[in-house]
Amino acid sequence: MGAVVAEISMSVDGYVAGPDPGLEQGLGRNGEKLHEWAFASRAWNESHGRQGGEPSPVDDEVIEEMQAAGATVIGRRMYSGGNGPWDEDPNADGWWGDEPPFHHPVFVLTHHPREPREMEGGTTFTFVTDGIGSAVEQARAAAGELRVTIGGGASAIQQALAAGLVDELRINVAPVVLGDGTPLFQPLEAPIELEQTRVTHSPAVTHLSYRVSG
Amino acid sequence: MGAVVAEISMSVDGYVAGPDPGLEQGLGRNGEKLHEWAFASRAWNESHGRQGGEPSPVDDEVIEEMQAAGATVIGRRMYSGGNGPWDEDPNADGWWGDEPPFHHPVFVLTHHPREPREMEGGTTFTFVTDGIGSAVEQARAAAGELRVTIGGGASAIQQALAAGLVDELRINVAPVVLGDGTPLFQPLEAPIELEQTRVTHSPAVTHLSYRVSG
Numbered sequence: 001m002g003a004v005v006a007e008i009s010m011s012v013d014g015y016v017a018g019p020d021p022g023l024e025q026g027l028g029r030n031g032e033k034l035h036e037w038a039f040a041s042r043a044w045n046e047s048h049g050r051q052g053g054e055p056s057p058v059d060d061e062v063i064e065e066m067q068a069a070g071a072t073v074i075g076r077r078m079y080s081g082g083n084g085p086w087d088e089d090p091n092a093d094g095w096w097g098d099e100p101p102f103h104h105p106v107f108v109l110t111h112h113p114r115e116p117r118e119m120e121g122g123t124t125f126t127f128v129t130d131g132i133g134s135a136v137e138q139a140r141a142a143a144g145e146l147r148v149t150i151g152g153g154a155s156a157i158q159q160a161l162a163a164g165l166v167d168e169l170r171i172n173v174a175p176v177v178l179g180d181g182t183p184l185f186q187p188l189e190a191p192i193e194l195e196q197t198r199v200t201h202s203p204a205v206t207h208l209s210y211r212v213s214g
Numbered sequence: 215m216g217a218v219v220a221e222i223s224m225s226v227d228g229y230v231a232g233p234d235p236g237l238e239q240g241l242g243r244n245g246e247k248l249h250e251w252a253f254a255s256r257a258w259n260e261s262h263g264r265q266g267g268e269p270s271p272v273d274d275e276v277i278e279e280m281q282a283a284g285a286t287v288i289g290r291r292m293y294s295g296g297n298g299p300w301d302e303d304p305n306a307d308g309w310w311g312d313e314p315p316f317h318h319p320v321f322v323l324t325h326h327p328r329e330p331r332e333m334e335g336g337t338t339f340t341f342v343t344d345g346i347g348s349a350v351e352q353a354r355a356a357a358g359e360l361r362v363t364i365g366g367g368a369s370a371i372q373q374a375l376a377a378g379l380v381d382e383l384r385i386n387v388a389p390v391v392l393g394d395g396t397p398l399f400q401p402l403e404a405p406i407e408l409e410q411t412r413v414t415h416s417p418a419v420t421h422l423s424y425r426v427s428g
Contacts, residue, residue, distance in 0.1 A: 012385065012408060012424070013399035014228040030405050161391070171226065175410040175424055177375070179402030185227035188393030191244050194226060196389040199420050201413040208420060210226065210389055 001140055002147035006157045007066060007170040008184060009034040009205075015181035016154045026081045026153075033176040037205035038063060047101045058202045062172065066151075070143025072102055073135045075156040076110045079125065099123070105142040107135045109156055132159040154184045162188060166212045169194065173206045215354055216361035220371045221280060221384040222398060223248040223419070229395035230368045240295045240367075247390040251419035252277060261315040272416045276386065280365075284357025285319045287349045289370040293322045293339065313337070319356040321349045323370055346373040368398045376402060380426045383408065387420045 008016050011034060018028030027034070038044045042053035043063035081095035099121040100106070108127050117125040128135040139148040150160050160166050171184070194210035201207065222230050225248060232242030241248070252258045256267035257277035295309035313334040314320070321342050331339040342349040353362040364374050374380050385398070408424035415421065 012383075012422070013402075014397075018405075033405070169226075173422065175408040177399065177402065177406035177408060179405050183228075185391065188227075188391065191232075191247070191393050192391035194389040194391060196415070196417060196420065199413065199415040201410070203410060206410065206413050206420070206422060208226070208387065 002070060002143050002145055003167040004136060004140070004148045004150065004160070004165055005069070005168045005170055006150040006160055006166045007172070008152045008154070008157060009038070009172040009174055010184050011174055011176050011178040011181070013177045013179070014183050014185060015178045016152060016184045017182040018178050019180045021077070021182055026077055028181050030176070030178055031181065033178070034172075034174045037172065037174060037202060040204065043067070044101075047103075049099065056202045056204070058200045058207070059205065061200070062170075062207050066149055067101075067103070068146065069104065069149040070146025071105045071107065071139035072149045072151050073107045073109065073132075073139050073156060073160075074151045075153045076108060078151065078153045078156070079108045079110075096123075100125075105139070107139045107142075109135055109159075132156065132163055132165065136160065136165045154182050154186075157184065158186050161192060161212070168197070169210045169212050171208045173208060175204070216284060216357050216359055217381040218350060218354070218362045218364065218374070218379055219283070219382045219384060220364040220374055220380045221386075222366040222368070222371060223252070223386040223388055224398050225388055225390050225392040225395070227391045227393070228397050228399060229392045230366060230398045231396040232392050233394045235291070235396055240291055242395050244390070244392055245395065247392070248386075248388045251386065251388060251416065254418065257281070258315075261317075263313065270416045270418070272414045272421070273419065275414070276384075276421050280363055281315075281317070282360065283318060283363040284360025285321065285353035286316055286363045286365050287321045287323065287346075287353050287370060287374075288365045289367045290322060290324045292365065292367045292370070293324075310337075314339075319353070321353050321356075323349055323373075346370065346377055346379065350374065350379045368396050368400075371398065372400055375406060375426070382411070383424045383426050385422045387422060389418070 018031035021028040040054050041056050041059040043060040045053035100123040103122040105124050110127050113129050114127045193213045197211050198209040232245035235242040254268050255270050255273040257274040259267040314337040317336040319338050321340050324341050327343050328341045407427045411425050412423035
């Protein structure tokens, strides 16, 4: 089985979205600063069917590894973009367009059962109503030997960490202090032991990788 | 004038001390995990008059730069060790021993006026009751061309960031999720722009350096 990797971009002060998370497709005020390193990269632009992007081998490597996952788990707000019609209509579609950039099965944590959505380019959204453990189990089965990414938001990663489901934690630290917003971490009952396994950086971001135990 | 550098060790989840900050000389439960990289280093042991320490050039460089400051500003709890007699007796001494490791003037933020304490080895503790601006101004005057370190705790660094007094922010990210404790950051009114200027790491810690503006 592949590893389960929780991966997200975070500000230096620990936020994964700015204040007013309804703004900017769920990123909140100034939240786009968390993702500038990705938006500027060649690998991200290619995965979204676009030309361009700056050559940044370090950042490209991180994005390509994320894309090499066999399945992804995301939270409801990340699916719907945080704002938009989802909060009023649980069956409204997300904001990912006809061809989302995953190109593999995606399991969406939600309280609202609905049929899977098969998108162009290999992405299928499957809606999971029985919790993070079930979502990760389904994703591992779908991924086979490949890794599973838990791609956020904060709540999905917190649930997975608290349930001991995360093998590796990857945090892309963007050079900004947002001041307020959605924190990645909430208080936990016990400390989690980490082993620092890789640190890489471009001028725009530092990529921290940890093996999780305990 | 030298730069004003705020520098502190932090967990991946943003804490600079564990829960129950009265424990372990102010580090709180498991808080010693934040400083294991320093305790293990040659430079730290030498500065405390001890032999030993593992050779780790990256970590030694960070500690030697800190020691090369011309003056340091710290908060009251960092002076007193968080617990101890200070909270009952504002004139009680801290826990730094006869020869503290600073070897230069140290300005302690407090509400209790008292006379300076001249220690062995070049450290003088001066108690500043009129706020972070005054403490930094006095430290800059004492440091001359050398840098001023704002060495924590969280409150001193927050006050200095909010007052726009910090030129450079250095965070030593220790590989642990403490789960709870004293957060480095509190909500701020506006985001702070950072420029990532240096990233180094040993197996035990990642050292992040940012130029601060805005």
